[in-house]
């Protein structure tokens with residue numbers, strides 16, 4: 628018996644790196660998973676791999692009509708949604724002075740407005756399910772920042788704040804809402820980053836998508852007294868500086 632038997636879960640960006648690992652783990656735990664992504668071939672392929680209880684849904688998270696259609700179709704075919712993982716995201720880098728406005732807006736549209744639209748669209752379905760869990764994939768960049776990632780950091784800090792508001796607004800309906808904050812994870816998004824990128828971390832390696840998936844499952848299935856909370860997996864970066872301080876310094 629799985630830990631999520633009969634639960635209906637939408638995973639946005641489910642055809643990609645972290646999203647596909649989340650979709651696989653939730654399906655392995657018995658959930659009926661909707662792999663919701665703009666990439667139709669990869670989404671359909673993964674849904675087929677996951678088996679009959681799972682399906683692909685073409686969803687652009689920035690499109691309100693897409694969300695309406697998705698929730699209606701999922702409810703009709705699988706039943707009310709009890710888990711939403713807002714994972715779809717994009718990264719476009721650039722300093723504050725150099726990043727074009729269109730790029731800034733694109734990042735905010737997908738990474739912040741997307742989850743906002745998703746939570747609004749899914750909330751009534753979560754109520755019909757008698758409660759549920761929303762997991763928003765923020766980032767280490769939603770807790771701190773780096774030069775050159777202004778739009779991305781703004782979107783992920785925003786998502787962290789939105790998570791807390793949603794948690795407060797939906798608690799009475801039995802819906803928990805939490806954010807997950809990964810550091811550097813080995814996916815297509817970080818394909819161009821070499822090993823030097825993580826060399827200074829207390830745990831000097833990239834995390835794996837499956838490690839994020841296990842954290843997401845923990846939030847859904849185990850963290851039953853947590854809402855509005857942040858769950859960090861960052862290789863120890865937020866623990867501080869590895870500099871050794873001695874009394875001679």
Ligand SMILES: NC(=O)c1ccc[n+]([C@@H]2O[C@H](COP(=O)([O-])OP(=O)(O)OC[C@H]3O[C@@H](n4cnc5c(N)ncnc54)[C@H](O)[C@@H]3O)[C@@H](O)[C@H]2O)c1
Pocket residue numbers: 639640641642643644645646663664665666686687688689714715716717737764765766767808809810811812813814815816817
């Ligand atoms: N990889 C990392 O190091 C890392 C670290 C912290 C947070 N994150 C976050 O984790 C999430 C997943 O990242 P990833 O590394 O797996 O990225 P990825 O690029 O490998 O996958 C992202 C997926 O999202 C989909 N997507 C993009 N725009 C979409 C849209 N408008 N509608 C629907 N789907 C869309 C893509 O098609 C892709 O399948 C993102 O929110 C990202 O910001 C990633």
